[in-house]
Amino acid sequence: MAALAGLAFAQEKVNYLAVNGVLADDAGPYYFLAQGDNQDAFAKASAIADAMNLDLHYDDTTKTLTFASGSTSAVFRATGDIARGLVKQDGALVVDGRSVASPLAILVDGTAYVAITPLVAAFGGISPWNGDKHVITIETADQLGYDLGAARTGITDGVSRVAIDIPTGAGYTLAATGRALVIHFPEARAKDGTTSVDGPNISEVDVVSGDRQASLVVRTTYALDPEGKGFQVGTVDKNDTTTLYVDFAPTLKGEPIAKLVSSDPAAPQALAAPQPQPQVVVIDAGHGGMDPGTSSTWSVEKTVVLDVALKLKRLLEQQNVKVIMTRDNDSFLTLAQRSAFETPERNLFVSIHANSAPVASASGIETWVFGKPLDPNYINLAIQENGSGGQGQALTEKARQAADDIAAQILRETQLNFSMTLADDVQRHLIQSTGAVDRGVRKNLFYVLRTARIPSILVEIGFVTNPAEGRDLAQTGYQDKLAHGLAAGILQFLHGGGMLAQR
Numbered sequence: 001m002a003a004l005a006g007l008a009f010a011q012e013k014v015n016y017l018a019v020n021g022v023l024a025d026d027a028g029p030y031y032f033l034a035q036g037d038n039q040d041a042f043a044k045a046s047a048i049a050d051a052m053n054l055d056l057h058y059d060d061t062t063k064t065l066t067f068a069s070g071s072t073s074a075v076f077r078a079t080g081d082i083a084r085g086l087v088k089q090d091g092a093l094v095v096d097g098r099s100v101a102s103p104l105a106i107l108v109d110g111t112a113y114v115a116i117t118p119l120v121a122a123f124g125g126i127s128p129w130n131g132d133k134h135v136i137t138i139e140t141a142d143q144l145g146y147d148l149g150a151a152r153t154g155i156t157d158g159v160s161r162v163a164i165d166i167p168t169g170a171g172y173t174l175a176a177t178g179r180a181l182v183i184h185f186p187e188a189r190a191k192d193g194t195t196s197v198d199g200p201n202i203s204e205v206d207v208v209s210g211d212r213q214a215s216l217v218v219r220t221t222y223a224l225d226p227e228g229k230g231f232q233v234g235t236v237d238k239n240d241t242t243t244l245y246v247d248f249a250p251t252l253k254g255e256p257i258a259k260l261v262s263s264d265p266a267a268p269q270a271l272a273a274p275q276p277q278p279q280v281v282v283i284d285a286g287h288g289g290m291d292p293g294t295s296s297t298w299s300v301e302k303t304v305v306l307d308v309a310l311k312l313k314r315l316l317e318q319q320n321v322k323v324i325m326t327r328d329n330d331s332f333l334t335l336a337q338r339s340a341f342e343t344p345e346r347n348l349f350v351s352i353h354a355n356s357a358p359v360a361s362a363s364g365i366e367t368w369v370f371g372k373p374l375d376p377n378y379i380n381l382a383i384q385e386n387g388s389g390g391q392g393q394a395l396t397e398k399a400r401q402a403a404d405d406i407a408a409q410i411l412r413e414t415q416l417n418f419s420m421t422l423a424d425d426v427q428r429h430l431i432q433s434t435g436a437v438d439r440g441v442r443k444n445l446f447y448v449l450r451t452a453r454i455p456s457i458l459v460e461i462g463f464v465t466n467p468a469e470g471r472d473l474a475q476t477g478y479q480d481k482l483a484h485g486l487a488a489g490i491l492q493f494l495h496g497g498g499m500l501a502q503r
């Protein structure tokens, strides 16, 4: 129970997935743990199959997910139990009949997720993680080009030789300037590195790779002339491989090669940075139109919350946060219409309301989150569902249904935890900014946020029925304080990457 409840399932908006250089936003990456690298990243099965041009088939009887391309198939066992699915195990993935250690495919709300690294590897591709740019860059086998082997060096009779093997027929170009000779291989991939060489003629051999290209840079101890002085190029063919070699010595005379124009022609093309997606906040000013909300002689809820919402909008937009208002005038939306603004494309949802109480003394600010913790009965059923042996096979329809429900519940609980963090941040900053009574963060089920799939909170910014606070709420200066507190809390949550509450 504790282990399950601690799991985080989140689309971390700061992370990206690119397939052959194209961002695949629909595919993920998705993290079931609050981490960001390629080892823990999952992708939505259908979307990554599209992006990688793979056929996809789910077999409900065997609970297996099959990706296929040409004669290659990768069959994942699937589970609705996130905790179990995350554990890397033999047999979770079978590639062309061969068992491979992998996490299982995980089913959440009827959607299948698969671990990116083993899937990509099964089809001969690579999926490195670029931590600086927060992007997993999948390159499929057809895009990779050939593997450039390691360069070999040697000296004979004062002549230094650098040799490298390439597939026969593979293209290359040569260029030289000053004390460097560059061999460029357009269709190659290679591991970047620098090798120092002890010798009279060459000092270093660098491998520099980029997007489906690699270059070998040979640094010499004397000046080269591209007209053919100081080096000699040759090839030796054997079977499917050609060995390309370049000999170096100041006295050698060879064929002319290109003169380098750039001082550093071998610099690989920088990995294109993914466009950072703007963060999107939905601000819901409560009530409106024919529904005034609560009111007193001092203030009317629908007016106060709209004023604060518009001030909050301006503050967030100054920080380059995109804002969507459920209303920006005195209009009325049904609760279902307000909920429609909560879609996965938004980062968070803030509903602003004002409070009332039968006793005039009640005052202060409170923030609500919505949802309920996991039902332990569902956990037990899910464990049965995933059990091995006879019990696992004797599944009833009811147990299967429960297993689907638990996945949905874990997702909801996770969203609840995110919302709790957002609520804590906003409540703390509101109290700091206004000095109002701190009524704390509370949990309940309200319609407007019940279906939320993004961190969602409802803030009661004060009591219109309190003589002092009711007057304050109508004052633009106090509304500024409220807007600043809300903005500070929201920005803290957004900048923190929306980490889970420690509860």
Ligand SMILES: [Zn+2]
Binding pocket: 286, 287, 293, 294, 301, 353, 354
């Ligand atoms: Zn209200």
